[in-house]
Amino acid sequence: MKDIKSSSTRGILHAAAGKDKFTLSRFEPDTKLKPFVEHYWVVRYDLQEDNPYTQTVLSYPNIHFVFEEDEKGRRALLYGVPTTPFVRKLQGAGRVLGVKFKAGGFYPFWQQDVSLLTGATIPASKLFGQDVDAYADTVLDAEDDASMAKQAEIFLLERLPEYNEQAELAGAIVMEIINDRNIIKVEQISEQNNLSIRQLQRLFRKYIGVSPKWVIKRFRLQEVAEKLEQDDTPQWAELAVQLGYFDQAHLIKDFKSVIGQSPGAYKQSESS
Incomplete structure (x- = not known):
């Protein structure tokens, strides 16, 4: 192994x-x-x-x-x-x-x-x-x-299932999202994969379990948390733009809604 x-x-x-x-x-x-x-x-x-x-x-x-x-x-x-x-x-x-x-x-x-x-x-x-x-x-x-x-x-x-092409497609799209930092909107995935947003949502509900929007947001917030742990002085305004947020305030609001703390409080709790 x-x-x-x-x-x-x-x-x-x-x-x-x-x-x-x-x-x-x-x-x-x-x-x-x-x-x-x-x-x-x-x-x-x-x-x-x-x-x-x-x-x-x-x-x-x-x-x-x-x-x-x-x-x-x-x-x-x-x-x-x-x-x-x-x-x-x-x-x-x-x-x-x-x-x-x-x-x-x-x-x-x-x-x-x-x-x-x-x-x-x-x-x-x-x-x-x-x-x-x-x-x-x-x-x-x-x-x-x-x-x-x-x-x-x-x-x-001993329980090996049959290959499923649609499941493979859904997984490949998830990997697109995690590997391409430029993907910040569901519309981008829709265009790249020649699927309507409705088709994309159905695909994710059936094979992934959460929506494309959830996946985008989750990967980007993981990136914020990782940045906080590696960088003592993150450039919030620049990071917000890179991750597709309208401004710094929206990034902070999203982070707090998911993590339960503002980025500043999260950073402070790291050393407490």
Whole structure:
């Protein structure tokens, strides 16, 4: 199982503080699963001698299939795209193996509108049947992170779905948005892909789970948060224009509506 050496923490708010509280490793999927799975990830933490730690994540538009263990026991869950920042309180000791599906990559397994999962967390047995609950022991008892990922992969390979062209298209458009900073309006995506805005919205509702506008806004706000953590004196007016905001005030309003703090307060809380 090949690990991914990426050190990217984009979307993990106050990531530097989190590094002292938990470990994060990532692994590549098998070639057969690459149309569907972005990577496997493993988080481990042991805070039995420390205070609980709350981690907030400004999530990507991806579905996660998770095997987790903490003081409450073991579970196999499906996490839809959160409508608000994802907040997790870590206490005691625990470990989690997650399958991060590609944007659009979960639909071939799910075969329903992915928006049905948006903002929700459900037992994985709703999709995979009761066998998945027993399989949690196989994953969580594996000897190391790579072995945990391998066991999750075996489970998915036994349930390999058929390729879906429309799901692939939806995922490719999401990648366009994240990789092209110049995309700041839904109309741009519509023109580039020769789809009406209505068609685009239906495509995203079915295969991604959130709207194109949500995806654009989320990636740009991730960029703002990342900028705050890397730059002591960000040029707000210039950044606002680059990210497609009418002015600095609109950027700050958007940031506060999603994060719950103004950029200034967020920056200050980083060092508190």
